[in-house]
Amino acid sequence: MNREYVAVLLEKKIVGKGNALLTFSGKEIAGKAEPGQFVNISCRYFLKRPFGVFAVDTKNNTFTIGVRETGKGTKDILSSRIGDTFLVLGPLGNGFDFANVQKIIAVGGGTGIFPLMFALEKAKSFGIPTIAVNGFRGKEDAFLLDDCESLAGKACFTSDAGDFGIHGNVLHALDTLTKEDTSGAAVFAVGPEIMMKKVSEWAAERGLSCQVSLERRMACGIGICLVCVCKVKAAEKGIPFTHVRCCKEGPVMNASEVIW
């Protein structure tokens, strides 16, 4: 049986402007969560809020999420104090599929780096080579650069403003990769939808598989309310598209199935 857990906020670490890593107690979630899965966490408003898992610590029975302030719910969660308790459902949804993955190119936009760090960590433990490409608006908005560099086999960063890393977006960085870098790689992309679309096209042009983590406004997080749907191809059913639940069939989906 699954349960709704009570989790205690144990640690809050500010990482860059408006972002924090929050670590909660949670033996069951720490034990089960896979990269790309998410947790649904209560706040003072009506609905829970979904966050990709950033890391788990199975020794200390904790899990960590990255939170950016994007509205009143995230603002409330970010303003909570150590010792505050939350109701949590998770781990939820499907994470990244590591089956037959020989090499990973992890492409993050902004806070997309949070769940990708968990994937990079797992890849490292499996001995899978990784290249991380993360795009930010500018130096002020960038975070976790050192952590990413230490986890990934190779890491490169881009900034829209051009004040650090490669001037431009993640596609500019991807174009600098050599044939050797990309050959046989699986692409994992998390970020704004337009970025994931472009990255999936870049991958498709090179014959690379691509998994993307979709984001939708959610309510239940467990697949019963049907509000967080994504449009996916359904030619085999003889219809132009079908709606699948981001929380249940996703959030990580095979990019070739997604209708952007």
Place this chain on the structure above:
Amino acid sequence: MVDLSVQVGKLKLRNPVLLASGTCGFGRELKEYIDFSSIGGICSKGLTVLPREGNPGCRVAETPSGMLNSVGLQNPGLDRFVEYELPFMRTLDTAVIANIAGHSTEDYQRMTQVLGAPDSPVDALELNLSCPNVKEGCMTIGATPEGVYQMIKSVRSLTDKPLWVKLTPNVTSITATALAAEEAGGDAVVLINTLLGMAIDIKTRRPVLMNNTGGLSGPAIKPVAIRMISECYRLLSIPIIGVGGIMSAEDVIEFMIAGASAVEIGTASLLHPAVCEKIALDLEEYMLDNQLNAISELTGTLRLWES
């Protein structure tokens, strides 16, 4: 030993707590969170003859003490339900109610013929005359007493199964539509479906929901449901199933005092998947604490102030 069982017309339920349509799918996901033998029943997702993909997203907006949804009856259709979902629901050890919706009289008749047949494993049919998120059928039929009356008349003779009628609060007079349901042969009325609402993104000056409007649910609508149940209880002879913002056993008690014989839990399950099981347990405790022998004794015990 306290008696939590309730009688809704000819259907006896283990306890008055049912899962509301549209907030529990067909029970597959909640089976991982609750023991279905602890609750009174489950109402299927709203069904249509053909599969429906529903409305485009965004389909949800958070509101004060509630939420708006504009799902639009996304469901696998009648055939798939009968082949795949219904046999599963039947394994859940609780009453199974099929919520049926449609565009036309023919749709409702076809669904009633199939799901209301004598050998159908469904315990009751819930006629959805109240979904606010589709362009045809549902709320457009349930908006007037004549519409409610005609639709029930058109399906009543097709089944001997209990016919529950889920009504919309988006009407001038809920007693008029509820009485029409009773006169046309409905076995019970389910009060209330969601209230039609809208939320606006002030940055884009566009509705949050791609459907522009949606159905408001959650504790925000509970007082409306209580008032409507109380009004209808005084005029109706058929039982009332209460729904609308129930979050706790105390809420269930309140609904029953107002006149409900049983209740449906909807939005609360979206927040806390196991809430209905907890509510059923809490009801038992409430009865012990208050020396009640049978929970059905509560129904309609409201004493209004003289005015």
